[in-house]
Amino acid sequence: MLRVVAVVVEPQASFELACVADIFGIRRDGIPDWAEFLIAAEHPGPVGTKAGYRIVVEHGLAAVDQADVVFVTGWPTPAEPSRALTDALVSAHARGCLIAGLCSGTYALAAAGLLDGRAATTHWSQTDDLSQRYPLVRVTPDVLFVDHGDVATSGGAGAAADLALHIVRRRCGPELAATIARNMVLPPHRQGGQRQYAIDSRPRRQPDPFGGLLDWCVDHLADELSLATMARRARVAPRTLHRRFQSHLGTTPAAWVQQQRIARAATLLQTTNLPVAAVGAAVGMRDPTNFRAQFRAGTGTNPSDYRRTFAPPRRAPGRGLGPAVLPAGG
Template sequence: MSRAVAKRLDPDPGLVAVITYDGLCTFEFGIAVEVFGLPRPEFDFPWYQFKVVSAESRRSRAIGGVVVEADAPLARLKDARTIIVPGWRDRNERPPERLLRAITQASARGARCLSICSGVFVLAAAGLLDGKRATTHWRHMPDLKRLYPDIRIEDDTLYVDEGNVITSAGSAAGIDACLHLVRRDFGSKVANSVARRLVMPPHRDGGQAQYVAAPIQARPGRTIGEVMDWARARLSQPIAISAMAKRARMSERTFLRRFNESTGAGAAAWLQQERMSRARELLESGTLSLADISAQCGYQSLETFRVAFRRSVGTSPAAYRARFRAQG
C-alpha cells in the first residue's frame, strides 16, 4: 500500500479518548476504534493517539455480553484533545457526576467532544449543548427536547458541527461524523482514504436526511449511479436538474424522487456538495488561483463561489487554503 503524505491542518492530532461504561453501545464504540484507534501505515505522518477511558469500573459490560477493559482512568480526559461519547445506556438516567465534571473541565480547556447517537444525552447533561444546535437518532429526539429544552435540535440531519462539539444521529451517522472530524484535521484526501478502508462513501454531508425510504446502497442503482458519474465528470459546467433527468430517461419529478430514495439527498444539494468537495481538494493540494478553482467547480463568478464556499464550509476559500499552506 502506498504511503500518503498530507498537508495537515494540525501537525499533532492529539489524544482521542473514547468513554466506556456498563451498558456500552457496542457498534458506536467500534466506530470510534475503527476510525481513530487503528494503525495507519499508509500515512506518512503522526496519526491520533487513542485510549479507552473508563467512566466507572475498569471493566465494562457492553451490549451483547462483550466485556471491554479500559486502558486509562477517567483522569486521562485532562490530556485528551478529542473525547468520543458512544450511545448512552439510558437517556432518562443522569450520567455519573464525575464523568460530567471530567468532560466539562476538558471542554473548558479546549477539548473537542463528539457524541454518537444517544451519547448526546451525556454532553447535554454536562451543559455543553445549552443554546447550541445538536442532533441525535430520530427516535430519541422527543426525549432530548423534553429534557433539554435549551438545545436547538436539528430534526433531520446526520451530524451537527458546533466547533468544539459535534453530535451525530443514529449509529451509522457516527461514522460520517468521525470522518468529518478527520477531514477537519487532515483534509479531504486523508478522510477519503480512511473512508475507502471502511468501504464507505467518501463524504456524506451533515445536512443529509436521517431517514431514507429505500436502503442506501454502497453505489446507487445503475441509472442514478451513471447520472452521478456523468455529473461528476462535468462539474466545471452548468448542470441543470432537467439535464440529469433527461440523462436518466425520466421525467424531472420521477428523477428527483428516485434520486432522493437512492441517496438520501436532493439532487441539487448533492450537486452542490460535489462542487464543494472538488473545491476543497483543489484548495488543499493545488496551486490554482481562486478564479480557476471557481471555474473548475462550475461557478460563473468568483464572488458566487466565495459565498457558496463560506456557506458550506464556514470559512472563505482563501482562509481554507492558508490553513493548509501554514502546515504544509
C-alpha cells in the same frame, strides 16, 4: 499527534465505539502515526456491551484531561451521567478540547450543559425525547451530524463514522480523511440526512378513532383526499374532523395523508421496478416534479437516491439463484 479518548459506559453501544476505534486507533500502511487513541471509563475494568460481550477498560476519566478530542460513544438513557463525568467533560471543553456525542451520547453532553442554546442531533428515534428532557437544546432531527467546532453531535449509529471522518478532515486534512474512508470502504461524504432512515415503510394498520377512516385513506392514497372528502367519509363536519385529528394524532388531516403517501412511496421504491413518476401517481401525486419535491421534503433525499440506498439488489432474469452482488459504488 491528535489525542483522542472514547468514554464508554455500560451497556456500551458496540458500533459507535467501533467506528471511532477503527478511524482513530488503527495503524495503516503508508500513513505515519497521527493519532493516539484511548478508551476510558468512570470506573475502569470490565464494561459490558449491548452485543453481550465485555471489554476491559484500562483508563479512568483522568485520560480526558489530556485529550484533544473526547467522544461519548453512546449513553444508556434515561440514566443521568454522574457529576464526575459531567465535570470532566466541562473541564475538558473549557481548555479547548472538542467534545463529541455519538448517537445517544448526545444526552451526556446535554446533561453537562454543553448544548444549551445550540443545535444538536441524536438517533432519529430519540430526537423528541431529547427535546423534552433538555428544552434548552435546539434538536435538529434530520441531519447526520452537527459540528460547532468545540462541541459536536451525531445521529444514529452509522452517523458516528460520518462525524468521525469529518473531524479527521477538519483537524488533519481531507487527504487523510479520504484515505481512511477508502480503506474502510466508506464514502468520505455521505449524502442526505438521517430522515431518510426514519421512514417506516412497512405496511401496518393503526388504531383508528375515526370509524375506519384511517384505513380507508391508506387504501385510497391514489385518490383525492381533501379535508372535505375525508369529512364526508367520517360523517362529520370538516372543522370537527380537523379538531379530532389534532387531538388524537397531533397533526392535521393533510399532514397525516402526506405522511402516509411518502411512506407508501418509500415501500414502492423499495419493492417494485415502477418508474419514479408511476410511484408518485400511485400515491396521489401525479406531477412528477411535485412528487420529487414532496418526497425530498419528507425524507431528505430524492426518490431515485432512496431507491438506490434501500432497494435490495436485483438479479437479472434467467440468472438463477446465484449470489446477489452489489457493485462497488452502487
